Amino acid sequence: MSTVPDASWLAERLIPWYREHARDLPWRRDPTPYRVLLSEVMLQQTRVDTVLPYFERFLARWPTLEDLAAAPDEDVLAAWAGLGYYSRARRLLATARAASALGGLPDTVEELRALPGIGPYTAGAIASIAFGRAAPLVDGNVERVICRVDRRTEDPRKEGRAGVWARVAALHEASEPADPSALNQGLMELGATLCTPRSPSCDRCPWTECCLAGAEAESLPRKERKPPPREVRLVSVVVRGPRGVLLVRRPTEGLFGGLWEPPCGVVSDGDVDAWGVGRTERAGQLVHVLTHRRLVVDVVRAERLDDLPDSWCAYEERAWVEDLDAIAVSELARRIIATADGEGTRRGGRRR
Numbered sequence: 001m002s003t004v005p006d007a008s009w010l011a012e013r014l015i016p017w018y019r020e021h022a023r024d025l026p027w028r029r030d031p032t033p034y035r036v037l038l039s040e041v042m043l044q045q046t047r048v049d050t051v052l053p054y055f056e057r058f059l060a061r062w063p064t065l066e067d068l069a070a071a072p073d074e075d076v077l078a079a080w081a082g083l084g085y086y087s088r089a090r091r092l093l094a095t096a097r098a099a100s101a102l103g104g105l106p107d108t109v110e111e112l113r114a115l116p117g118i119g120p121y122t123a124g125a126i127a128s129i130a131f132g133r134a135a136p137l138v139d140g141n142v143e144r145v146i147c148r149v150d151r152r153t154e155d156p157r158k159e160g161r162a163g164v165w166a167r168v169a170a171l172h173e174a175s176e177p178a179d180p181s182a183l184n185q186g187l188m189e190l191g192a193t194l195c196t197p198r199s200p201s202c203d204r205c206p207w208t209e210c211c212l213a214g215a216e217a218e219s220l221p222r223k224e225r226k227p228p229p230r231e232v233r234l235v236s237v238v239v240r241g242p243r244g245v246l247l248v249r250r251p252t253e254g255l256f257g258g259l260w261e262p263p264c265g266v267v268s269d270g271d272v273d274a275w276g277v278g279r280t281e282r283a284g285q286l287v288h289v290l291t292h293r294r295l296v297v298d299v300v301r302a303e304r305l306d307d308l309p310d311s312w313c314a315y316e317e318r319a320w321v322e323d324l325d326a327i328a329v330s331e332l333a334r335r336i337i338a339t340a341d342g343e344g345t346r347r348g349g350r351r352r
């Protein structure tokens with residue numbers, strides 16, 4: 001392998017490039033620890049355009065860490081509706097409550113990592129962006145940029161990930177004058193705007209002179225193909241009444257934990273009729289893809305629902321709901337209800 005580009009050279013070119021080209025994003029204007037925490041948790045596996053209105057709404061409703069820490073779970077989950085990956089909202093709340101009890105978010109990676117809900121990436125982001133500490137971070141964008149500039153051919157999900165973290169740490173050590181916030185954000189910005197998965201804009205890249213990827217850029221990082229998600233067949237029973245749609249709340253732990261949905265579970269043909277559902281009608285089928293599972297859901301409209309099978313998840317509450325925006329429902333639940341209402345069965349789903 002050719003010698004990897006010099007760390008100080010990379011940092012020297014990246015930081016001014018970031019200062020000149022950084023997108024104007026609300027969390028960058030006033031990077032307090034709370035705003036960094038909120039934005040970084042929301043941005044995990046979610047596009048910037050999607051996050052923007054949620055970030056503004058959360059700040060308007062809970063302007064401080066302490067305000068968020070004092071909010072009821074149900075309110076925060078409902079406000080998160082549509083952003084997906086609800087486990088992030090629960091982690092965010094756990095972090096906010098623990099940090100609030102300490103008097104605020106701490107400023108070192110070690111102390112941040114000791115809080116519930118904070119992983120190495122988020123700790124690095126808060127320590128560097130909010131507190132100016134030379135803390136490395138690696139997300140998908142950073143991983144891609146580093147694998148390409150060094151032409152790293154190992155699968156970064158395996159042995160290579162530690163090497164990528166070490167390389168970012170080396171950039172911080174070599175950076176003079178240091179600007180940990182601009183360095184980390186520059187790495188992420190480069191990956192988000194120029195060093196994109198397809199058709200990277202190498203001609204505009206500050207590293208183009210020394211990048212080792214060359215014609216191989218699009219094939220890096222090299223990752224082994226994941227096994228396809230396991231298919232799970234489910235049925236969901238949608239009952240509408242004068243007070244809205246019948247929803248049940250899942251237990252807090254596990255998939256879609258704490259969220260409301262039409263009753264949904266594994267079923268054999270014909271079982272539905274045994275639960276006191278009255279007249280039923282098949283409304284359609286939808287496919288919802290998660291990281292490890294591909295859910296194929298048959299949606300059934302029913303007149304009523306007296307019993308649920310013991311084999312289904314032990315739902316904690318039942319309620320008739322008119323306004324889906326007022327409670328925490330999963331995207332899958334929204335799609336099931338839309339299917340029952342004849343509003344289409346678009347394929348889709350978020351990975352969690």
Ligand code: SF4
Pocket residue numbers: 145148149194195196200201202203205206207208211212213214217
């Ligand atoms: S030169 Fe191209 S492949 Fe290399 S880091 Fe820049 S955008 Fe990525």
